[in-house]
Amino acid sequence: MGVQKNKQSKARTRSRRSQWRKIDSLPLVECPQCRELRVPHRMCAACGFYKKSVVGQNVNAPVADNKEVEVAEEKEVKKEKQVKEEKPAKEEAKEVEEVKGEIKEEK
Numbered sequence: 001m002g003v004q005k006n007k008q009s010k011a012r013t014r015s016r017r018s019q020w021r022k023i024d025s026l027p028l029v030e031c032p033q034c035r036e037l038r039v040p041h042r043m044c045a046a047c048g049f050y051k052k053s054v055v056g057q058n059v060n061a062p063v064a065d066n067k068e069v070e071v072a073e074e075k076e077v078k079k080e081k082q083v084k085e086e087k088p089a090k091e092e093a094k095e096v097e098e099v100k101g102e103i104k105e106e107k
Contacts, residue, residue, distance in 0.1 A: 028037040036046040043049070048056035 026039050029040045030036070031038050031044040031047065031049055033049040034044060034047040036044060038044045038046075043055050048054050050056075
């Protein structure tokens with residue numbers, strides 16, 4: 001076993017020991033299914049995809065294979081548009097008159 005010539009300072013010892021903890025930024029690759037960045041050889045956190053299959057399932061991840069979910073979302077969007085369009089013309093006319101009255105009062 002080697003014998004040291006001089007005592008090594010605490011700072012020098014600690015700085016030497018800390019070098020193994022230094023990790024450069026991890027290389028990130030693109031998930032082939034959802035195109036999110038992920039660490040290689042690990043399951044994708046966004047969709048749960050790993051090695052050509054879905055291993056885990058993220059609760060917040062969109063379900064790509066489920067067409068029913070997409071159709072339901074489209075129906076909700078259409079309903080929202082219909083509700084906005086169903087506003088009677090009389091109510092719109094009243095609102096316009098109120099705005100005009102407010103503008104005249106300001107002058």
